[in-house]
Amino acid sequence: MLSRPSLRRRNENGEIILNLVPILDAMVTLIAFLLYTMSFLALVSIETQFPQASKDINQELIEKKPLQLTLTIRDQEMELWSPFGKVEKKILAFLEPGKPDTEALHAALLEIKKAFPEENQLVLAPASSINYDTLISVMDSARLLENSDPPMFRTNPETGTDEAIQTLFPEIVFGNLLSNESEGSGA
Amino acid sequence: MSIRRSIRLRKGRRRKQSESELPLTSMMDILVIILVFLLKSYTTSTNSLTTIAGIQIPVSASPDIPGDTLQVIVTPEGVTFENERIMDFVLAAAEAGTTEAHYRFKEADLDEEGLRVVPLFDALTKAREKAELLRAKSQARDENGQPLPFEGTLAIQADKRVRYETIRKIMYTAAAAGYKTFRFLALSREG
Numbered sequence: 001m002l003s004r005p006s007l008r009r010r011n012e013n014g015e016i017i018l019n020l021v022p023i024l025d026a027m028v029t030l031i032a033f034l035l036y037t038m039s040f041l042a043l044v045s046i047e048t049q050f051p052q053a054s055k056d057i058n059q060e061l062i063e064k065k066p067l068q069l070t071l072t073i074r075d076q077e078m079e080l081w082s083p084f085g086k087v088e089k090k091i092l093a094f095l096e097p098g099k100p101d102t103e104a105l106h107a108a109l110l111e112i113k114k115a116f117p118e119e120n121q122l123v124l125a126p127a128s129s130i131n132y133d134t135l136i137s138v139m140d141s142a143r144l145l146e147n148s149d150p151p152m153f154r155t156n157p158e159t160g161t162d163e164a165i166q167t168l169f170p171e172i173v174f175g176n177l178l179s180n181e182s183e184g185s186g187a
Numbered sequence: 188m189s190i191r192r193s194i195r196l197r198k199g200r201r202r203k204q205s206e207s208e209l210p211l212t213s214m215m216d217i218l219v220i221i222l223v224f225l226l227k228s229y230t231t232s233t234n235s236l237t238t239i240a241g242i243q244i245p246v247s248a249s250p251d252i253p254g255d256t257l258q259v260i261v262t263p264e265g266v267t268f269e270n271e272r273i274m275d276f277v278l279a280a281a282e283a284g285t286t287e288a289h290y291r292f293k294e295a296d297l298d299e300e301g302l303r304v305v306p307l308f309d310a311l312t313k314a315r316e317k318a319e320l321l322r323a324k325s326q327a328r329d330e331n332g333q334p335l336p337f338e339g340t341l342a343i344q345a346d347k348r349v350r351y352e353t354i355r356k357i358m359y360t361a362a363a364a365g366y367k368t369f370r371f372l373a374l375s376r377e378g
Contacts, residue, residue: 034225042375045253050362133245133347
């Protein structure tokens with residue numbers, strides 16, 4: 001019985017020509033599949049926890065007067081304050097309606113972080129009318145350190161060495177989730 | 188040369204010309220480059236989070252990549268949970284002192300003094316029960332031999348115009364349904 005002739009052909013000079021058509025078919029199919037299943041959206045996330053009510057009041061913690069840094073966002077301004085008066089109250093006016101002064105907020109938070117390097121939490125109390133875009137921009141400026149920010153260090157109590165601080169106040173908690181008020185209120 | 192021979196020769200020349208092949212090597216090179224590029228980009232897109240047409244997502248500098256979680260999408264017109272539209276808002280009259288009208292929850296959709304959104308609560312509860320059932324049937328167990336606990340994480344993807352009033356109600360409802368961790372989604376500033 002005769003064997004099947006080879007699909008490889010020779011041209012006039014005797015050079016072998018590979019049959020690239022099936023490989024080409026496979027590649028086109030693969031590219032089509034990858035393009036179809038690929039995600040072109042580069043999504044990022046900002047994580048936050050629902051505030052948990054403590055069953056027993058920790059008297060020691062209250063006596064210690066925690067910072068509990070709070071940012072109240074109203075329609076035209078933001079107010080940075082601490083319920084125990086650990087930081088000076090600061091009012092930051094919006095640059096224009098719906099546009100908070102995130103640079104001023106970031107600078108104010110940097111100063112507070114320098115004074116309280118162990119603190120990581122910021123309580124957010126926005127007014128009902130604040131939109132999602134404003135919330136994201138405020139959370140961005142409150143959570144992240146920028147490349148232009150001066151370096152800050154804190155001493156690790158376990159090792160005794162200085163470590164660079166990588167974030168500002170990364171833990172965001174919404175302080176007015178349980179209230180039904182329209183104004184931004186405190187925690 | 189006879190006429191017949193001349194025709195035969197011409198036919199043979201034509202056949203030889205029609206057998207000439209396209210140079211596929213350069214095309215192969217291009218396709219290989221595209222394939223390598225796509226495969227490299229493909230590895231970064233690990234989650235199944237989707238979006239819907241017309242939504243304007245804000246931009247964030249956060250470096251955190253969201254993992255696979257249940258997702259609720261809030262547009263100014265309604266709420267979508269896991270690619271299924273579960274409720275529509277109603278257009279409210281412009282408030283005193285403002286010119287812009289905006290969408291609100293229907294009164295019939297709210298309970299617990301207007302804080303809990305009933306259709307969303309039902310959908311979230313159903314999804315949690317389904318996840319817990321799957322975990323109970325799964326072979327994966329914790330240190331005590333119990334099924335792995337429900338993570339209770341919900342991704343919230345909202346249009347940049349959606350008000351905090353709406354987001355607060357959604358977070359409250361989700362917490363009531365057992366979801367205690369929220370991931371606010373935004374577009375990457377770098378991407």
